[in-house]
Amino acid sequence: MADTEIRKGLAGVVADTTAVSKVNAETNSLLYRGYPVQELAEKCSAEEVALLLWTGELPSEEELEAFRTLERENRALTPELKRVIDELPTTCHPMDVCRTAASVIGAQHPLAEDNSPEAELRKAQELFAVMPAVVCYDQRRRHGQELVEPREDLDYAQNFLWMAFGEEAAPEVVDAFRVSIILYAEHSFNASTFTARVITSTLSDLHSAVTGAIGALKGPLHGGANEAVMHTFEELGIRKEETAEEAEKRAKEWMDRALAEKKKVMGFGHRVYKHGDSRVPTMQEALFRMLDHYDRQEILGLYNGLAKSMDEAKSIKPNLDYPAGPTYWLMGFDIPTFTPIFVCARITGWTAHIMEQRANNSLIRPLSDYSGPDERHLS
Numbered sequence: 180m181a182d183t184e185i186r187k188g189l190a191g192v193v194a195d196t197t198a199v200s201k202v203n204a205e206t207n208s209l210l211y212r213g214y215p216v217q218e219l220a221e222k223c224s225a226e227e228v229a230l231l232l233w234t235g236e237l238p239s240e241e242e243l244e245a246f247r248t249l250e251r252e253n254r255a256l257t258p259e260l261k262r263v264i265d266e267l268p269t270t271c272h273p274m275d276v277c278r279t280a281a282s283v284i285g286a287q288h289p290l291a292e293d294n295s296p297e298a299e300l301r302k303a304q305e306l307f308a309v310m311p312a313v314v315c316y317d318q319r320r321r322h323g324q325e326l327v328e329p330r331e332d333l334d335y336a337q338n339f340l341w342m343a344f345g346e347e348a349a350p351e352v353v354d355a356f357r358v359s360i361i362l363y364a365e366h367s368f369n370a371s372t373f374t375a376r377v378i379t380s381t382l383s384d385l386h387s388a389v390t391g392a393i394g395a396l397k398g399p400l401h402g403g404a405n406e407a408v409m410h411t412f413e414e415l416g417i418r419k420e421e422t423a424e425e426a427e428k429r430a431k432e433w434m435d436r437a438l439a440e441k442k443k444v445m446g447f448g449h450r451v452y453k454h455g456d457s458r459v460p461t462m463q464e465a466l467f468r469m470l471d472h473y474d475r476q477e478i479l480g481l482y483n484g485l486a487k488s489m490d491e492a493k494s495i496k497p498n499l500d501y502p503a504g505p506t507y508w509l510m511g512f513d514i515p516t517f518t519p520i521f522v523c524a525r526i527t528g529w530t531a532h533i534m535e536q537r538a539n540n541s542l543i544r545p546l547s548d549y550s551g552p553d554e555r556h557l558s
């Protein structure tokens with residue numbers, strides 16, 4: 180295969196068509212089913228965007244109401260699922276808990292082997308409904324706290340924060356959280372979505388595909404970056420008494436050193452966007468609102484210092500994980516919970532792609548160029 184071009188990491192390879200979302204790196208735009216994600220983040224609930232991704236259209240009032248009812252009725256952990264989570268060590272990564280939960284939910288699902296469009300939509304919606312309880316309970320148990328049961332009078336974003344902290348969040352906080360869920364929901368053929376599509380292409384089931392996708396999302400080059408961003412901030416040291424200017428100066432020095440040592444700094448760069456991530460301005464505005472809400476301007480200094488220094492030195496721009504990490508931290512989530520929140524949001528995108536893959540399937544099976552020893556024989 181000497182004349183075959185190998186695209187390491189499949190970079191630049193167009194693997195299939197999709198109608199779920201369109202990423203245009205040249206114009207920095209991201210469309211979900213044709214709608215700019217910024218408009219959706221401004222005007223829609225997480226529930227409306229979920230339905231848009233699954234069905235291709237924004238829901239009517241009746242459709243939204245029916246889904247709201249289904250989602251609220253399926254939020255609670257079953258006793259069996261709670262028992263499985265309780266069996267896992269509190270020291271394991273919360274992404275391992277999510278991955279295990281997705282697998283257990285699949286194993287117990289009455290429609291487990293039913294891959295019809297109706298069954299898949301139902302399974303996707305139920306998974307979207309219950310995963311926040313998995314994530315919130317896991318965070319709480321790691322801190323020795325009791326499970327907080329979901330509340331049917333709250334919407335998805337309000338209830339998520341309720342189950343995490345056991346108190347109702349301020350409307351500004353709910354809003355920033357809602358924005359993050361919408362921005363994280365979908366992003367074409369990223370590594371975890373492609374994983375889900377590969378698994379689906381073998382005609383495996385939806386829960387297997389989501390379980391594999393969670394494994395792919397765990398890595399720091401993908402979803403794990405939002406956690407890594409906050410570790411950078413911690414390494415720098417978050418000093419409440421510091422002014423934004425002092426923090427910015429320190430952050431710039433830290434970044435200059437990191438780049439001189441050829442470190443990869445998480446939260447920057449993107450395989451597709453080379454001039455900036457389309458989702459960052461909207462998430463950044465949400466972060467800035469949270470910095471005002473919690474009165475933490477020293478974090479703004481760190482945030483700006485790192486970004487400016489990276490831009491000046493390498494022209495590499497922040498990705499969505501960069502503003503999302505500190506936003507979740509300010510809300511009170513512990514760092515290992517950040518990527519699991521991403522899981523909850525991305526369930527919609529993954530499952531929309533699973534359904535799309537199945538509707539027009541071809542087994543995904545690329546070739547490889549052998550680079551091992553020449554043929555040899557046992558003596």
Ligand code: COA
Binds near residue numbers: 399401450493498499
């Ligand atoms: N910090 C420092 N340098 C970076 C960088 C970062 N976050 N991201 C890219 N670069 C540099 C690379 O070192 C490389 O420099 P070189 O040409 O001098 O060797 C160049 O930019 C190209 O990077 P590369 O890793 O080949 O680009 P890619 O398209 O394969 O990678 C990512 C994209 C996302 C994997 C990469 O930017 C990265 O690792 N980012 C950090 C992880 C992260 O935030 N992931 C979340 C993505 S949404």
